[in-house]
Amino acid sequence: MSFITKNANIVLLFLIILSATALVGATVFFQTNFERINTEYNQKVIQLQSISKELDTQQQLLNQIKSELEVKSEREEQLGEKYTDVAEQKTQLEGQKAQLERRADSLESELENTETLLRDAQNEVEAKEDLIKTLQGENTDLKTRLDVMQDQRDDAREERDDCQAAKALCTCP
Secondary structure, eight states, X not given: OHHHHHHHHHHHHHHHHHHHHHHHHHHHHHHHHHHHHHHHHHXXXXXXXXXXXXXXXXHHHHHHHHHHHHHHHHHHHHOGGGHHHHHXXXXXXXXXXXXXXXXXXXXHHHHHHHHHHHHHHHHHHHHHHHXXXXXXXXXXXXXXXXXXXXXXXXHHHHHHHHHHHXXXXXXXX
């Protein structure tokens, strides 16, 4: 009977060690993934800030060009004899404006793409955090089960010791 008890204890010890090793491995794996995702997130934030600054600069440039265009239009009305010069400048400025608007549209599209990537990264981070919480809950459950098993083992040992003491005191033939 003690042979079976020893084997059961060894099997239980092996299962506990195996569970602890698996838990440590999973923790390291998910911690590494979390750090990688955090790094990617920070890089995306930096890119987003850079694009935002560039968009502000382009918007200021666009506003400046719009202002210049309005001044040119007023001069055209006031100075009929310089109409052709002003018209050429206006055409040139409108071309620049269109180019800048295309650039602004391109930057807005790039900003939207970056925001989408950021949202995806945030969703991924949230999913990883949920997974971490789940694993932590499982870890707590396993610790609780380990405590229960250890209590059961201690109770069984005490019962075995009591039985052996009773057997030793027994004077039955």
